[in-house]
Amino acid sequence: MIDLIVLPLIKIVFVLTGVLITVMYLVLLERKVQAWVQARLGPMRVGPHGVLQPVADVLKLFIKEDVTPVRVDKWVFTLAPIIVLVPALIAFAVIPFGPEVSLFGRPVPLYITDLNVGLLYIVSVAAIGVYGIILGGWSSNSKYPLLGSLRSSAQLISYELAVTLTFVSVILASGSLSMVQIVEAQRANGVWFAFVQPIALFIYGVGALAETNRNPFDLPEAESELVAGFHTEYSGMRFALFFLAEYTNMIVVSAVATTLFFGGWMRPFPNVEALAVLGVVPGWIWFTLKTFTLLYVFLWIRATLPRYRYDQLMRLGWKWLIPLAIANIVATAAVKVVLGS
Amino acid sequence: MERDPARPMFDTNELVINMGPQHPATHGVLRVVLKLDGEKVVDADVVIGYLHRGVEKLTENRDWTQIVLLTDRLDYVASAAANLAYVETVEKLMSIEVPRRARYVRTILAELQRLASHLVWLGSHAMDIGAITVFLYCLRERELILDLFEEFCGARLTYNSMRIGGLPQDVPSGWLPKVLRFCDVQAEKIEEYETLLTQNRIWLQRTRGIGVISGEAAAAVGLCGPSLRGSGVGRDVRKDEPYAAYAEIPFDVPVGTGGDTYDRYLVRLEEMRQSMRILRQAVEGLPEGPVMAKVPRLIKPPAGETYHANESPKGEIGFFIASDGKSTSPYRLRVRPPSFCNLQALPQLVRGHLVADVIAIIGTIDIVLGEVDR
Numbered sequence: 103m104i105d106l107i108v109l110p111l112i113k114i115v116f117v118l119t120g121v122l123i124t125v126m127y128l129v130l131l132e133r134k135v136q137a138w139v140q141a142r143l144g145p146m147r148v149g150p151h152g153v154l155q156p157v158a159d160v161l162k163l164f165i166k167e168d169v170t171p172v173r174v175d176k177w178v179f180t181l182a183p184i185i186v187l188v189p190a191l192i193a194f195a196v197i198p199f200g201p202e203v204s205l206f207g208r209p210v211p212l213y214i215t216d217l218n219v220g221l222l223y224i225v226s227v228a229a230i231g232v233y234g235i236i237l238g239g240w241s242s243n244s245k246y247p248l249l250g251s252l253r254s255s256a257q258l259i260s261y262e263l264a265v266t267l268t269f270v271s272v273i274l275a276s277g278s279l280s281m282v283q284i285v286e287a288q289r290a291n292g293v294w295f296a297f298v299q300p301i302a303l304f305i306y307g308v309g310a311l312a313e314t315n316r317n318p319f320d321l322p323e324a325e326s327e328l329v330a331g332f333h334t335e336y337s338g339m340r341f342a343l344f345f346l347a348e349y350t351n352m353i354v355v356s357a358v359a360t361t362l363f364f365g366g367w368m369r370p371f372p373n374v375e376a377l378a379v380l381g382v383v384p385g386w387i388w389f390t391l392k393t394f395t396l397l398y399v400f401l402w403i404r405a406t407l408p409r410y411r412y413d414q415l416m417r418l419g420w421k422w423l424i425p426l427a428i429a430n431i432v433a434t435a436a437v438k439v440v441l442g443s
Numbered sequence: 444m445e446r447d448p449a450r451p452m453f454d455t456n457e458l459v460i461n462m463g464p465q466h467p468a469t470h471g472v473l474r475v476v477l478k479l480d481g482e483k484v485v486d487a488d489v490v491i492g493y494l495h496r497g498v499e500k501l502t503e504n505r506d507w508t509q510i511v512l513l514t515d516r517l518d519y520v521a522s523a524a525a526n527l528a529y530v531e532t533v534e535k536l537m538s539i540e541v542p543r544r545a546r547y548v549r550t551i552l553a554e555l556q557r558l559a560s561h562l563v564w565l566g567s568h569a570m571d572i573g574a575i576t577v578f579l580y581c582l583r584e585r586e587l588i589l590d591l592f593e594e595f596c597g598a599r600l601t602y603n604s605m606r607i608g609g610l611p612q613d614v615p616s617g618w619l620p621k622v623l624r625f626c627d628v629q630a631e632k633i634e635e636y637e638t639l640l641t642q643n644r645i646w647l648q649r650t651r652g653i654g655v656i657s658g659e660a661a662a663a664v665g666l667c668g669p670s671l672r673g674s675g676v677g678r679d680v681r682k683d684e685p686y687a688a689y690a691e692i693p694f695d696v697p698v699g700t701g702g703d704t705y706d707r708y709l710v711r712l713e714e715m716r717q718s719m720r721i722l723r724q725a726v727e728g729l730p731e732g733p734v735m736a737k738v739p740r741l742i743k744p745p746a747g748e749t750y751h752a753n754e755s756p757k758g759e760i761g762f763f764i765a766s767d768g769k770s771t772s773p774y775r776l777r778v779r780p781p782s783f784c785n786l787q788a789l790p791q792l793v794r795g796h797l798v799a800d801v802i803a804i805i806g807t808i809d810i811v812l813g814e815v816d817r
Contacts, residue, residue, distance in 0.1 A: 140579035245460050249482070249798075317573060318645055408645045409573025411799045412482060 113214050117194050125349040126156035132401050139405040160342075168338030171242070178241035183336070183343035186234030189227045190350035196220035197357045198282050200367040200385035212367070212386055213282065220281040221273065224358060225266050228313070231347065232258040238344070239332035250331030253412055258313055260419040265309035267427035268302040271434040272362050275299060285366035292373050296363040301430045303363045305423050307399075310355040312415070315348060317404040319415055356396040357389075364392045457485055462801065464493045470567060470805060471812030475789070482797045487790045491783075494816040502776040507533055507742040508607060510776070515601035517778060518814040521560035521756045523552045523592070525814075526605040528753035531686055532762040533607045535751050536744045543688075545609040545734040550688040550725045551622060552595070552604055553753075554718040558629065559588040560756030561715050568708070568806035569640060572649050577639055584632050587625050594618055607742055609735035619726050626719045633715055640708075650705035654792040654804040657702055664791060665784040668758025670808050673710045674702030680754035692724045704807040711809075743771055750779075757781040757809055778817060782810040 130145065130152065137144030145152030170176060200212030217223050232255055239251020273279055275298055276287035288294055296303050312319035333344045360366060367385030371377050410418070463474040472493035478485040498517065502510045514529045515522040527549055534541060541549075566581030589599045594615055596604045604611070640646045656666070661674040671678055679696040681689040697713035699706030746768030752761035758781030765775040785808040792804045 136575070140576050141583055142579060245458065249460075320573070405576050406639065407574065408569065408640070408643065408649060409799075410645055411649055411797060413797065414648050 109210065110214060114195075117199075117214060118191065121191065121194055121350060121353060122346070124353060125346055126160065128349050128353065128397060129159065129345075130156050131397070132404075135398065135401040136405050139402070163339060163342040163345075166338040168340055169335075171244075171335050174243050174335065175241040178237050179335075180340065182234045182238030182241060183340045183347070184234070185237065186231050186347040187343045187350065189230040190347045190354055193224050193227050193354045194357070196223050196281050197354075197361060198285060198366055199389050203384075211282075216280055216282045219279045221269055221279045221284070221362075224354075225262075225269065228351075228354070229262060231351070232262075234347075235332050238336070242332075242335040244335050247332045247334045250334070254315065254332060257315075257319065257412075257415060257419075260416060261309045261312035261319075261423075264305055264419060264423040264427050265313060267424065267431060268299075268306045268309070269362070271299055271302045271427070271431045274431065274434045274438055281361050281366075285361060285368065288365045289368060289372045294363060294365045299363065299430070299434070301426065303359075305427050305430070306359060306363070308418075308423060310359065311400070311403065312419070314351045314355055314400075316352065316400055318407040318410050320409060352397060352400055353393065356393045356400070359396055360389060360392040364396075464490075470810060473786075473805070473810070473812055473815070475801065475805075477793075477798070477801065479798065482799075484793050484796055484798065484801060487793045487801070489786060489789055491786070491812070491815050494812045496817065498817040499776055499778060502773055504772060506771040507744070507773070510773070511605060511607075512601065512603045515603055516813060517780060517817060518560075518755060518757060518760075518782065518811045519600060520563045520811055521556050522600065522602050523556040523604050524560070524753065524755035525760060526602065527553050527687065528751065528755065528760045529762050530605045530607050531753065532749060532751040532764055533742070533744060536747060536749045536764060536766060537607075537738075537742070539608050539736050539738060541609055541736050542733045543730045544613075544732040545736070546688045547725050547729045548610055548614055548734060549605065550692065551722060551729075552592075552602075553687065554721045554725070555588050555591060555622070557718045557756045558715055559585050561711050561718075562588075564711065564756075564806075564809045565636060565708075568803075568809075569636075571802045571806045572646070574639060574646070577636055580632065580635060580639075584629055587628065591618070591621060591625060594621075606735065608738035609733070613734045619729065622722060622726050626722050629719060630716070633712065637712065641712075647705065649799075649803055650708060650807075651703055652701075653704040653796060653800050654807055655701065655703045656788065656792060660791070661702065661788070664788045666758070666788050666808075667781050667784055668754065668756070668809075669711045669714060670707055670758065670785050670788070672697065673699035673707035675700055680752050680759055684752065686751075686753060688725060689721075692721050692728070694721050694724075704803055707807045741771060744768070748775075752779065755781055757811065757814070758785060760814075778814075780814040780817065782812075782814040786810050786815055 133155075134144040134152070136142075145155040148154040148158045170179060195214045196217050198211075198213040198216070202209050202211045204210065235258070236251050236255045239247040239249075239254075242248070272284065272295055275291075275295055276284045278284055278287060284295075291298065311317075333341055336344060365372065367389040369377070369380040369383065369385075369388055371380075458479040460477050460479060461474060462477055464472040474490040474493065476488040476490060478487070496516070498513050501513060505513065511526055511529060514525040517525045562581040562585040566578035566585075569577035569581075592602055592604070593599050595618060596602050596611065598604075656664075656674055658674040658676045661671050662676055662678075666674070667678070675698050677696050677698045680686070681694075682696055694717045697710050697717065699710050744764075744766040746766055748763065748765035750761055750763045752759050754760075759779065760781050761779035763775075763777040763779070764773050767774045788808065789804065792808070793801045796804070
């Protein structure tokens with residue numbers, strides 16, 4: 103009873119709260135990092151160094167009027183942001199934050215569940231999010247959102263292909279689809295998959311930027327061209343859901359990258375005894391550190407690069423990344439066969 | 444609707460969208476009506492007039508000195524350039540000999556203004572293409588220029604910095620070394636922008652081959668300034684019809700080769716370097732003497748008309764003035780605004796490109812709506 107219902111529920115509450123708080127502070131971090139890069143200070147007014155800015159932002163979004171423009175499809179208009187946010191949140195179900203620990207004499211694994219098809223679950227859940235964007239743009243009954251959602255659906259689908267193909271090469275290397283098994287395979291392997299599969303990591307990185315609509319691939323919401331893209335007509339809490347989803351997705355892709363390529367919760371060099379002192383730091387802290395390092399790279403790129411044009415983005419995806427990912431799979435498989443025999 | 448018998452299954456409609464007048468990337472209140480085929484621009488129609496204040500008509504009821512501050516309101520990111528063009532036109536009509544020191548200081552102000560204007564251009568152009576950081580870097584350096592102007596004339600945007608016959612006052616003490624120091628800082632910072640953009644693959648892809656216009660076509664449509672020089676036409680009023688102190692200061696006029704957005708970007712960056720070269724020489728060669736010529740207390744030019752043009756940061760800014768010789772206001776004053784002439788090329792430049800390129804092209808012709816509409 104406890105293992106089946108209570109414990110998972112407690113973990114779900116923990117993970118959801120943790121993720122939402124992280125999202126709030128990720129927004130602050132983004133504004134701060136951008137400000138530092140750009141020789142500014144960033145938010146400074148709410149609390150010391152602006153640490154309470156996220157609270158103010160959330161309060162503001164709650165008390166904003168939530169406008170439903172006339173002649174929109176009301177149901178779809180409301181449903182769209184939910185369809186975007188929910189898949190982003192439930193992807194955390196299979197992400198392992200740490201190894202099994204014992205709490206009050208009871209073994210507690212630091213993940214909600216360990217599906218034997220965890221990676222497949224993430225791919226399929228992530229694919230749902232794009233419907234929200236298409237529906238949101240279409241139901242707004244306005245031209246800019248429509249253009250924005252068309253762009254993003256094309257973009258997300260093509261980059262999802264490339265990203266999913268990189269998963270295949272990781273699966274080949276690890277021999278499992280379970281997120282926990284993949285982390286364990288990296289321990290057995292001796293090095294992170296980032297070194298075994300550098301090409302896959304690169305493609306995953308580019309694809310992840312595109313899938314989360316981040317610079318230099320932030321075309322769906324290219325503000326200088328399409329005003330705000332698919333969420334132009336949204337305001338108040340429904341806008342906030344889109345906003346939450348974008349940042350939650352950033353955390354998801356970073357967490358997945360940490361798990362697949364950077365050894366998940368394990369300390370660096372898990373097999374080197376000389377560095378055993380690093381094991382003092384609990385696994386979930388290593389996991390958080392790695393994830394935030396990757397998130398920082400997101401912010402860094404945003405502050406540095408201009409934006410691709412739509413057709414250039416599609417060309418990059420279809421003509422470079424997807425063939426490269428396929429070649430990588432073939433190479434991985436060949437190496438595996440040669441080494442295995 | 445009539446169906447094309449050759450393609451009975453598919454109907455495609457042109458989508459008409461309004462870009463502006465309240466749109467984040469149209470640099471003010473410009474409205475562009477785009478006809479789109481998918482994302483491709485079939486035609487563009489520029490609608491202006493949202494910022495019309497009737498400056499030309501207003502001048503007919505102001506006296507000649509008051510008009511200087513109306514010229515501030517034309518190109519509000521480069522008001523000193525318009526000041527200079529206007530006062531020189533009046534001086535030409537009245538045959539006033541401006542003291543040499545005043546001409547040098549005017550050159551310094553005009554070149555500082557060119558740098559400031561180009562910084563605003565680079566920043567907003569880069570931001571339109573998605574590089575937000577460059578925008579903030581550019582405004583950081585522009586702030587230094589504004590500080591210099593503030594020290595000289597007390598204002599940061601609309602300077603009113605010239606007088607008919609010279610300058611309102613001499614430069615404050617210690618101001619010239621600050622200009623030189625600024626040049627040193629700026630020289631380093633230009634390298635910084637170049638690191639972020641010039642060799643950046645995304646920047647190259649977004650600007651190369653975008654908005655191409657040949658030299659002849661550019662001249663025919665009336666493009667001027669850096670936008671014209673990007674197409675390889677070496678027309679620069681500073682060289683061709685020197686005014687202020689430009690005849691005495693050596694500098695190069697950079698020209699592009701391809702006439703695309705990237706060339707215009709390179710031309711403007713090189714112009715910024717040349718501006719610093721002019722600044723350094725002008726500060727070092729600054730002669731002593733008065734900064735104001737002997738002019739009558741009441742400016743009343745003789746009857747007649749004249750046209751005089753300057754090279755503003757945006758291109759050739761000209762003033763045509765007609766005086767009846769009796770009143771203390773112009774009979775007619777007409778501005779030849781570079782932004783207006785450059786904007787005419789927009790439909791021609793964007794045809795066949797994608798929506799995203801429209802933004803890049805509006806950025807590259809460097810318009811200010813205050814000057815387009817007047």
